[in-house]
Amino acid sequence: MKLQTVSIFVDDQQRALDFYTSALGFEVAADVPLGEHRWLTIVDPDRPDGTQISLEPKAHPAVPPFVDALVADGIPYCVLGVEDAQAEYERLLALGITFTMPPTDVGPVIVAVFDDTCGNLIQLAQNTM
């Protein structure tokens, strides 16, 4: 068994796709029309067989209050691993991305948190051990 797909809830699938591909460098793994929405997943191009992220619409009424409460407290929805948190921070800042937490050395890891522009906070993590 392997972890195949995890979901994040986004305000708008197309906007999320643009952000996750052009700003973060993911590639489309699946894009299947599904009525009003799409089954839309992305994957790390360096690991095409790796875990996919499904960009899920916030269709269920329980989702917005749940996601909004996490964002209000600055809690990231998921973690993306990077080689150099400081370099990614500067690159994303230059693209106009907002960070709620700049790169911070918290011991075994340097973490930063940014706004993905479609309703979530995402954590960057650089392992330092």
Add this chain to the structure above:
Amino acid sequence: MVDVYRAISDETRRLLLDVLLQRDEQTLFELCSTLSMRHGLTLTRQAVTQHLDVLEQAGLVRSERRGRYRVHTIDTTPLAQIAERWPQRGSRP
């Protein structure tokens, strides 16, 4: 209303002020991360929220919305009343 004396009577709340003084405008997540990873304090988020509430009632911390998220800012002005109540000897007429 909580007075400043009670607010700063607790080690965790003093630490929260230290952490905010190093860098202002932090989310609850960031404050919790710093307390646990840098200072080895494994408090629940609810406990940290309660400490922040006490600091806020004393006017030492404000919580402000920045779009979709909330940040905490420090205001040390209320601490001045301590020095006004017990000024250093000889320093005032």
